[in-house]
Amino acid sequence: MHFFHLLVSAQQTARAFTGTYGINYGRIADNIPSPDKVVKLLRAAKIKNVRIYDAEPSVLNAFKGTGLELVVGLPNGFVKEMSANADHALNWVKDNVKAFLPDTRIVGIAVGNEVLGGSDNEMEVALLNAVKNVYNATKKLGISDVVQISTAHSQAVFADSFPPSYCVFKDGVAQLMKPLLEFFSKIGSPFCLNAYPFLAYTYNPDKIDINYALFQPNEGIVDNKTHLHYDNLLDAQIDAAYAALEDAGFRKMEVIVTETGWASDGDENEPAATPSNARTYNYNLRKRLAKRKGTPLRPKKMLKAYIFALFNEYQKTGQSSEKNFGLFKADGSISYDVGFSGLQDISAASSLLSLKPIFSYSKEQEAFSKSIDRRRTGKRLRKEEMSRGKKKKRKEEKKATWISCCSWCLHDCWCLSWNFGNTGNSSSRVLFVSNSNHNFNIDSAVEVMTTFFDLILYEIPD
Structure with missing residues (x-):
């Protein structure tokens, strides 16, 4: 359920995701820090890319002037309405996005979350027109060159994802997915994927090596069709999405991981949900993203991901694991150590946003x-030598x-x-x-x- 993006205007492609690392800021809890404290936490952690699941004004105002780049969400409950009424979509974008620009750097709108492959067929059918109406609203308001439109998908849209090269979209999903992909291809949006090695391992602990899921040393797997080697499950999940896109005729579309993470606690049937495993996954994921590398199938497409999630959210429904994906606890302290500081450890003097010069060099x-x-x-002089006779550029x-x-x-x-x-x-x-x-x-x-x-x-x- 993520978002970052390559924003397309008539003249240029705007970058809506800086670097490789982002985070999901969910708020299904009444005991988490206020938005202004969250901003301090994010800035100290040097996390620039943030995704929320709504367009709460208090959050948008707190992000004003911070330079943090925000993707807002149009909740699933609005999808049918926005699909049926273009004026409602225009008003929503005007009130929840346009009104906060440019002070709050809203770089994307995620229209719904994991709609396709779900249980609401009416919403699935309505998604494409909702996406079009929201995009057209940004065009009318003159912000389509800075705000990208997309939607995130779960792995439920795939018929099979192992081995990666065999992955295709499910028959029931493909007929809705293809026109959506055609539209996103035209406007330059990526394919947004929520990828969870945690869930794959939880459902298949006998078939998946936990070290393979956690980016730990392991033998890995070899795709018998492409003969590519995979040493971690996340790369395989992403390449499965690339294979499905290629099968559907969208080989050039980029895959962005809009959610990935590991639960630190869970029910009895979720024994892998431990603080140790969560720390290992998220720490190794940060190292993986820091390498700025692609996947075996798309080595030149740098992997970008939003981590799920910023906080534990105790009011979420479902299994206990769903409530315990946070890098931080509700009080702002760290859930486990992956290199961040909790709120109590943050001071203005230690803010990473200002890098102070060293005045005494060795x-x-x-x-x-x-x-x-x-x-x-x-090197510059050699370049000038080679370009002699051409118009000299300003040095x-x-x-x-x-x-x-x-x-x-x-x-x-x-x-x-x-x-x-x-x-x-x-x-x-x-x-x-x-x-x-x-x-x-x-x-x-x-x-x-x-x-x-x-x-x-x-x-x-x-």
Whole structure:
């Protein structure tokens, strides 16, 4: 049930998901922190991409001016109404999205959640027109180039997902799915998938190695059709979706994981729902996302995922596991340690949003900085040599500056930042550097920094 996106306008594709990591902020509990405290928690954790399941004004107002990117949800209960009445869709988008832009960075609208493959056939039939009416509303309001429309699917839409290459959409789903995919293909929306190795393992503990589900060392599986090797279940689930899309004629559509997570507690028939397993899954998932890699079937499509969920939500219905997916407990303390700090540990001084410069550099740092600058200058000069005779472009002023690491990975890392002068590009490049005798937690550092910076990673050899 996630969302992030490649927003398509007539002139350009806007990026609605920064980096690779996002989170679902559900609120089916009356004892969780207020939205303003949640913002502090998210900013300290350096989580920029957030998905909610409604468009609650108090949440949208709390996110105002924070730079956090938000996907709002149009609940399932509104799908039939929005499908039947375009004016209602226009008013909903106007009141719940347009009214908060641009101060609140709403980058997407998720129309319904896991509608197809569910038990309400009328809602399934209504979904496509609801999506179209909401999209047309964004067009009329002039926000279609910054707000992407999509809907998330559970794995119930697939006939079979093992091995991945054999996956296709169920017969009853395919007739509704194909026109939906055709529309999303036209407007540049991804296929949003809620993928849960936890559920797959819970239903098939005798057939699935728990290490395979938890990103732990294991033999993995080989798809006998593609001969691709999978060392974790999430990659296999995603590639199963890619296979189904290709079978339906949408090979180029991107798959975004809109929900994935692991429960830390559950009923007697859910023995894998433990704090230890939840920590292992979510910690290893962060490392997996930090590598900015694709899947075996789509190695060039960087995996992006929203984690489910921010908080435990005790008022949810269903099995106990459904209430215990939170990285944080209701009081804002961590459920288990994956590198985040709880609310009680957060202070303004430790906010990761401001990276303070280091003013005293070691000789090694200074020498390395100059070396990198020389290499970059040489590369630029060679480029100019090759393009002689062509119109000269304005030279960019590139200055290397050492900045402190965010302290999140608890190591004194070397971080080198280049500012790109007056080129209209406000971004910076950050270079993480480590000696091999220095315990450099690259996975942690990458996750923190990927959200806001374009990274180049190096490691200094002995």
